[in-house]
Amino acid sequence: MRHLPLSENYASFSERSRKAVSDILISARDVLVEQGYPRLTMRNVAERAGISVGNLNYYFANKQDLLRELLQAIIQGYVEDFSQIIHDKDRAAIDRFESVVRFIMGDLETRETTGFFPALWALANHDPVAAHEMDRIYDVEKGVLADLIAEVRPDLSEDQVNILALFVMGAIEGQTVFVGFKRKNSELLPVVTNAAAFGFRRLVSEIDGSEIARLS
Amino acid sequence: MRHLPLSENYASFSERSRKAVSDILISARDVLVEQGYPRLTMRNVAERAGISVGNLNYYFANKQDLLRELLQAIIQGYVEDFSQIIHDKDRAAIDRFESVVRFIMGDLETRETTGFFPALWALANHDPVAAHEMDRIYDVEKGVLADLIAEVRPDLSEDQVNILALFVMGAIEGQTVFVGFKRKNSELLPVVTNAAAFGFRRLVSEIDGSEIARLS
Amino acid sequence: MRHLPLSENYASFSERSRKAVSDILISARDVLVEQGYPRLTMRNVAERAGISVGNLNYYFANKQDLLRELLQAIIQGYVEDFSQIIHDKDRAAIDRFESVVRFIMGDLETRETTGFFPALWALANHDPVAAHEMDRIYDVEKGVLADLIAEVRPDLSEDQVNILALFVMGAIEGQTVFVGFKRKNSELLPVVTNAAAFGFRRLVSEIDGSEIARLS
Amino acid sequence: MRHLPLSENYASFSERSRKAVSDILISARDVLVEQGYPRLTMRNVAERAGISVGNLNYYFANKQDLLRELLQAIIQGYVEDFSQIIHDKDRAAIDRFESVVRFIMGDLETRETTGFFPALWALANHDPVAAHEMDRIYDVEKGVLADLIAEVRPDLSEDQVNILALFVMGAIEGQTVFVGFKRKNSELLPVVTNAAAFGFRRLVSEIDGSEIARLS
DNA sequence: AATGAATGAGCGTTCATTCAT
DNA sequence: TATGAATGAACGCTCATTCAT
Numbered sequence: 001m002r003h004l005p006l007s008e009n010y011a012s013f014s015e016r017s018r019k020a021v022s023d024i025l026i027s028a029r030d031v032l033v034e035q036g037y038p039r040l041t042m043r044n045v046a047e048r049a050g051i052s053v054g055n056l057n058y059y060f061a062n063k064q065d066l067l068r069e070l071l072q073a074i075i076q077g078y079v080e081d082f083s084q085i086i087h088d089k090d091r092a093a094i095d096r097f098e099s100v101v102r103f104i105m106g107d108l109e110t111r112e113t114t115g116f117f118p119a120l121w122a123l124a125n126h127d128p129v130a131a132h133e134m135d136r137i138y139d140v141e142k143g144v145l146a147d148l149i150a151e152v153r154p155d156l157s158e159d160q161v162n163i164l165a166l167f168v169m170g171a172i173e174g175q176t177v178f179v180g181f182k183r184k185n186s187e188l189l190p191v192v193t194n195a196a197a198f199g200f201r202r203l204v205s206e207i208d209g210s211e212i213a214r215l216s
Numbered sequence: 217m218r219h220l221p222l223s224e225n226y227a228s229f230s231e232r233s234r235k236a237v238s239d240i241l242i243s244a245r246d247v248l249v250e251q252g253y254p255r256l257t258m259r260n261v262a263e264r265a266g267i268s269v270g271n272l273n274y275y276f277a278n279k280q281d282l283l284r285e286l287l288q289a290i291i292q293g294y295v296e297d298f299s300q301i302i303h304d305k306d307r308a309a310i311d312r313f314e315s316v317v318r319f320i321m322g323d324l325e326t327r328e329t330t331g332f333f334p335a336l337w338a339l340a341n342h343d344p345v346a347a348h349e350m351d352r353i354y355d356v357e358k359g360v361l362a363d364l365i366a367e368v369r370p371d372l373s374e375d376q377v378n379i380l381a382l383f384v385m386g387a388i389e390g391q392t393v394f395v396g397f398k399r400k401n402s403e404l405l406p407v408v409t410n411a412a413a414f415g416f417r418r419l420v421s422e423i424d425g426s427e428i429a430r431l432s
Numbered sequence: 433m434r435h436l437p438l439s440e441n442y443a444s445f446s447e448r449s450r451k452a453v454s455d456i457l458i459s460a461r462d463v464l465v466e467q468g469y470p471r472l473t474m475r476n477v478a479e480r481a482g483i484s485v486g487n488l489n490y491y492f493a494n495k496q497d498l499l500r501e502l503l504q505a506i507i508q509g510y511v512e513d514f515s516q517i518i519h520d521k522d523r524a525a526i527d528r529f530e531s532v533v534r535f536i537m538g539d540l541e542t543r544e545t546t547g548f549f550p551a552l553w554a555l556a557n558h559d560p561v562a563a564h565e566m567d568r569i570y571d572v573e574k575g576v577l578a579d580l581i582a583e584v585r586p587d588l589s590e591d592q593v594n595i596l597a598l599f600v601m602g603a604i605e606g607q608t609v610f611v612g613f614k615r616k617n618s619e620l621l622p623v624v625t626n627a628a629a630f631g632f633r634r635l636v637s638e639i640d641g642s643e644i645a646r647l648s
Numbered sequence: 649m650r651h652l653p654l655s656e657n658y659a660s661f662s663e664r665s666r667k668a669v670s671d672i673l674i675s676a677r678d679v680l681v682e683q684g685y686p687r688l689t690m691r692n693v694a695e696r697a698g699i700s701v702g703n704l705n706y707y708f709a710n711k712q713d714l715l716r717e718l719l720q721a722i723i724q725g726y727v728e729d730f731s732q733i734i735h736d737k738d739r740a741a742i743d744r745f746e747s748v749v750r751f752i753m754g755d756l757e758t759r760e761t762t763g764f765f766p767a768l769w770a771l772a773n774h775d776p777v778a779a780h781e782m783d784r785i786y787d788v789e790k791g792v793l794a795d796l797i798a799e800v801r802p803d804l805s806e807d808q809v810n811i812l813a814l815f816v817m818g819a820i821e822g823q824t825v826f827v828g829f830k831r832k833n834s835e836l837l838p839v840v841t842n843a844a845a846f847g848f849r850r851l852v853s854e855i856d857g858s859e860i861a862r863l864s
Numbered sequence: 865a866a867t868g869a870a871t872g873a874g875c876g877t878t879c880a881t882t883c884a885t
Numbered sequence: 886t887a888t889g890a891a892t893g894a895a896c897g898c899t900c901a902t903t904c905a906t
Contacts, residue, residue, distance in 0.1 A: 017886085036342040038254055042880060054883085055887050063880065115341055121334035121393045126252040134393075135400055166394060166401055167411040174390015177337045177350075178382060184351060185382055191428050195383040195419065198427045203415035211414045212407050232869080258897060271870050273898060449865085468774040470686055474901060486904085487866045495901065547773055553766040553825045558684040566825075567832055598826060598833055599843040606822015609769045609782075610814060616783060617814060623860050627815040627851065630859045635847035643846045644839050664890080690876060701877085703891050711876060 001112055002077040004029065007069065021059055021069075024049045028070045033115030037123060042066075064129070071133040074116060079140050081107075093151035094205060098197050100144060104172050105193045114180030117173070142169050149204055160209050168200050217328055218293040220245065223285065237275055237285075240265050244286045249331030253339060258282075280345070287349040290332060295356050297323075309367035310421060314413050316360060320388050321409045330396030333389070358385050365420050376425050384416050433544055434509040436461060439501065453491055453501075456481045460502045465547030469555060474498075496561070503565040506548060511572045513539075525583035526637060530629050532576060536604050537625045546612030549605065574601050581636050592641050600632050649760055650725040652677065655717065669707055669717075672697050676718045681763030685771060690714070712777070719781040722764060727788050729755075741799035742853060746845050748792060752820050753841045762828030765821065790817050797852050808857050816848050 004025050010018055027048035032040045042063055046056040060066035085100055107113050123130035146165035153161065175196070179189040220241050226234055243264035248256045258279055262272040276282035301316055323329050339346035362381035369377065391412070395405040436457050442450055459480035464472045474495060478488040492498035517532055539545050555562035578597035585593065607628070611621040652673050658666055675696035680688045690711055694704040708714035733748055755761050771778035794813035801809065823844070827837040 020886090036338065039342075041878080043878085052888050053880085054889070057881065058886065061881090118334060118337040118341060122252065122338040124393070125331055125334060126255075138394070163404060163407050164411055166404060167391070167408045167415070170391040170394045170408070171387030171412075171415075172390065173393070174388065175383070175386040177340070177389070178354070178386045188379060188382060191379050192383045192386070194428050194430055195380055195423065196387075198423050199383070199387075199415055199419035202418045202422065203411065206418065207411065207414050212410050214410055230868085236869085257895080259895080268871050269898080270872070270900085274869065277898090279897060452865085468770065471774075473899080475899085484867050485901090486868070489902065490865065493902090550766060550769040550773060554684065554770040556825070557763055557766060558687075570826070595836060595839050596843055598836060599823070599840045599847070602823040602826045602840070603819030603844075603847075604822065605825070606820065607815070607818040609772070609821070610786070610818045620811060620814060623811050624815045624818070626860050626862055627812055627855065628819075630855050631815070631819075631847055631851035634850045634854065635843065638850065639843065639846050644842050646842060662889085668890085689874080691874080700892050702879085702893070705877065706890065709877090 001110075002074075002081070004073045005076045005080065007072050007076065009069075017059075020051075024051070024056060024059055024066070025070055025073050028066060029074055029112070029116075032070070032119060033112050036115075037119050040067075067127075068129045068133075071120070071130060075133050075137040078137050082140050082144050085144060087147075093148055094201060097145070097148040097152060097204060098201055100148060101168070101172065101197055101200055102193055104141070105175060105189070105196060108172075108176050108180050109186060109189050111181045114176055114183065117176055138169065142166060145169055152204055156209055160212050163212055164204060164207070168204070171200070172196065217326075218290075218297070220289045221292045221296065223288050223292065225285075233275075236267075240267070240272060240275055240282070241286055241289050244282060245290055245328070245332070248286070248335060249328055252331075253335050256283075283343075284345050284349075287336070287346060290328075291349050291353040294353050298356050298360050301360060303363075309364055310417060313361070313364040313368060313420060314417050316364060317384070317388065317413055317416055318409055320357070321391060321405070321412060324388075324392050324396050325402060325405050327397045330392055330399065333392055354385065358382060361385055368420055372425055376428050379428055380420060380423070384420070387416070388412065433542075434506075434513070436505045437508045437512065439504050439508065441501075449491075452483075456483070456488060456491055456498070457502055457505050460498060461506055461544070461548075464502070464551060465544050468547075469551045472499075499559075500561045500565075503552070503562060507565050507569040510569055514572050514576050517576060519579075525580055526633060529577070529580040529584060529636060530633055532580060533600070533604065533629055533632055534625055536573070537607060537621070537628060540604075540608050540612050541618060541621050543613045546608055546615065549608055570601065574598060577601055584636055588641055592644050595644055596636060596639070600636070603632070604628065649758075650722075650729070652721045653724045653728065655720050655724070657717075665707075668699075672699070672704060672707055672714070673718055673721050676714060677722060677760070677764070680718070680767060681760055684763075685767050688715075715775075716777050716781075719768070719778060722760075723781050723785040726785050730788050730792050733792060741796055742849060745793070745796040745800060745852060746849055748796060749816070749820065749845050749848055750841055752789070753823060753837070753844060756820075756824050756828050757834060757837050759829045762824055762831065765824055786817065790814060793817055800852055804857055808860050811860055812852060812855070816852070819848070820844065 004022060006018060006022060006025075010021055013021070024045065028040065028045045031044050031048055035044070042053055042056055045066070046053045049056070056066075060069065085103065088096060091099075120130060120134055124134040125131075142162070142165045145168055146161050149164050149168075150156070150158075150161045156164070175189075175192060177183065179185050179192050185192075220238060222234060222238060222241075226237055229237065240261065244256065244261045247260050247264055251260070258269055258272055261282070262269045265272070272282075276285065301319060304312060307315075336346060336350055340350040341347075358378075358381045361384055362377050365380050365384075366372070366374075366377045372380075391405075391408060393399065395401050395408050401408075436454060438450060438454060438457075442453055445453070456477065460472065460477045463476050463480055467476070474485055474488055477498070478485045481488070488498075492501065517535065520528060523531075552562060552566055556566040557563075574594070574597045577600055578593050581596050581600075582588070582590075582593045588596075607621075607624060609615065611617050611624050617624075652670060654666060654670060654673075658669055661669065672693065676688065676693045679692050679696055683692070690701055690704055693714070694701045697704070704714075708717065733751065736744060739747075768778060768782055772782040773779075790810070790813045793816055794809050797812050797816075798804070798806075798809045804812075823837075823840060825831065827833050827840050833840075
């Protein structure tokens with residue numbers, strides 16, 4: 001599983017405390033991913049982390065705080081992954097674009113991703129903190145895609161590039177609930193990935209700027 | 217808002233009962249959509265419906281039953297909509313395919329759709345009833361897409377058609393959390409729809425069967 | 433099972449009503465005997481009787497009333513049985529006494545008796561109605577025993593006879609919870625009955641009046 | 649009142665916890681004895697103990713657990729009393745037997761005994777835990793009686809001794825509901841005790857083994 | 865007579881949170 | 886830091902009872 005990087009809020013903490021906080025966040029993530037948000041209770045997290053509820057409340061004064069830090073930590077992990085995608089300048093931009101698409105889709109089949117993101121999306125509908133963290137990760141993901149699309153299509157405006165990136169990102173993320181971990185068609189992820197790669201490649205390469213704005 | 221068709225379980229009920237059940241389901245849907253699943257409590261639903269908890273339990277013996285009927289009713293509404301998509305034989309299959317894509321995407325911006333589906337996806341990760349209802353609606357949606365794709369591309373095998381339909385469906389549904397109701401980029405739904413229409417049209421028209429199975 | 437004689441309260445009722453009341457009481461008795469007092473709910477009784485709760489409340493305005501009538505009816509059945517014990521004047525009084533002891537003990541093994549009386553005793557500790565009905569049945573039972581003891585022992589005072597009858601009655605009833613229906617030692621009822629018959633016969637025949645009042 | 653010995657489950661608890669558990673069990677016993685089993689609710693117990701329902705559930709995770717511990721504790725108190733009955737070897741076995749009979753009967757008039765045992769008997773008809781605890785106490789009581797009877801009557805087989813002990817025990821316990829605390833004839837307990845002592849003494853001394861097996 | 869619909873109180877239980885130690 | 890103890894509100898659900906039809 002992805003590691004859980006602590007936010008800078010904990011920079012000044014002792015190593016022991018950082019370990020405790022980290023253990024708690026890992027436990028919370030596991031509960032959330034394995035049992036869903038309604039079962040993400042302070043008790044369950046404390047039990048999973050092997051500490052008392054009182055102690056959990058010492059590290060996280062309330063559930064809101066825990067949830068915020070949890071979302072930040074999980075999302076930071078994904079953000080760091082995206083940031084590490086190498087922009088190998090030797091390869092054609094469109095090929096690097098396809099690589100990124102395939103990379104993101106490859107992640108959908110992990111238990112963590114399938115368990116976490118639908119919960120995040122649902123939460124973001126009513127929880128501002130979740131909505132904010134959701135924006136954070138997808139701004140990064142969209143930025144990665146937009147950079148590559150801009151390189152492939154210097155003729156497009158920034159807005160047009162942005163729209164394409166937004167669509168491609170949503171289209172990829174949407175696969176989660178159909179071919180994700182233990183989902184009904186999870187064995188089809190590889191071939192769906194092929195369809196995605198082909199489709200987005202064509203789309204990005206061939207769409208005319210005017211198509212984006214045209215009336216239906 | 218979409219109406220909530222009662223299941224045939226209630227066919228034999230009195231008009232008064234059907235009205236009460238319908239009111240309850242509408243209240244439950246509103247609570248779910250507006251406040252999210254964790255707030256979907258028997259008390260909240262009863263209060264919203266203007267009845268007592270006792271009476272709510274009279275109509276739905278337990279929360280599981282209420283949730284099942286709610287999911288069935290909501291999903292039946294979507295299923296009926298899909299079933300009504302006219303297969304206008306005068307138009308080319310690829311044009312009808314694009315119409316369907318635009319129709320589905322047009323639905324994403326409704327409050328109900330944006331509020332409901334992420335909740336359903338999250339629920340389906342841990343609740344078998346939700347998982348089953350989710351399968352039901354997406355089998356229909358995928359079937360609609362697959363029929364059209366098969367008509368456009370008689371050269372593809374059933375499996376290949378199915379994979380394309382699965383991808384297109386996931387790609388459309390994924391837009392929900394980015395351009396849905398009150399989401400950050402909801403004003404971009406029309407142009408993203410254009411990108412989707414263009415991209416899927418190209419994909420379906422031009423992909424070679426061998427592309428689907430090729431190694432990455 | 434013993435029949436359930438309706439009290440004279442229902443003498444003026446139509447045959448149809450008497451049938452309904454009787455059905456309800458039988459259902460209530462069955463629920464009480466089979467499931468215990470905590471499960472003797474209006475709903476359970478109505479369901480068992482195949483009528484609605486509303487209708488049950490039509491016949492018995494509240495649970496107290498139902499319970500009172502139920503206790504009266506059940507106990508009346510036992511009372512009538514006791515009353516039918518033939519005082520065969522041809523046999524010796526002590527033999528008839530033993531017959532009555534054996535008769536009462538023979539009843540303990542029925543499901544109804546084992547299920548009903550402990551519930552009645554527990555109820556009588558806190559419910560005046562139950563206490564009153566309990567007095568009623570045991571006054572009769574004690575009277576039967578006392579009459580025979582008085583015949584066996586004309587030398588004893590009425591008080592002394594009464595005390596002996598009270599003791600014998602309690603001693604018999606107490607067997608219920610040890611050798612009653614499905615109780616741990618229920619297969620020993622016949623031999624325990626022998627011990628009882630022998631013991632009470634000796635006791636009644638041989639005890640001296642002065643023994644009853646002596647200090648321990 | 650009898651003290652309530654905590655089971656060894658609580659041996660490792662802090663003094664404060666043991667005090668709390670003990671207070672709760674005492675409160676629960678009082679509620680059960682004074683108000684009966686249907687009123688033995690978590691809320692009533694908590695209120696009686698002067699704590700919150702939440703705290704009650706902290707000590708006893710559910711009502712079943714509370715009931716089990718309560719029954720165990722109450723019964724352990726009686727068991728310990730029985731175990732302390734001195735087998736004074738200087739006196740004749742039959743005299744010691746009579747003493748035990750008188751000792752047990754002397755207990756019937758306490759509020760606790762009269763309130764508790766009928767509730768236990770009723771409960772045992774439908775609750776396996778109650779049935780088990782009931783077996784536990786009566787196995788001890790029967791053992792005490794059987795030991796003495798065997799000493800009095802070395803000519804009887806173990807089975808025969810057991811049957812006599814079973815009968816005597818039931819006969820004693822049965823007095824509870826007639827001459828127990830605040831029962832109709834409670835003032836007669838002393839004289840009934842005399843009758844019992846005399847009757848059982850004669851029975852045990854004089855019954856012939858063959859009487860136990862004879863047909864009625 | 866009989867039903868179905870409705871209520872409000874109370875049930876056992878879980879929850880996030882607080883606090884003394 | 887860490888625990889165990891405590892709270893009060895809310896949870897899903899059942900209950901006896903009422904009422905319009």
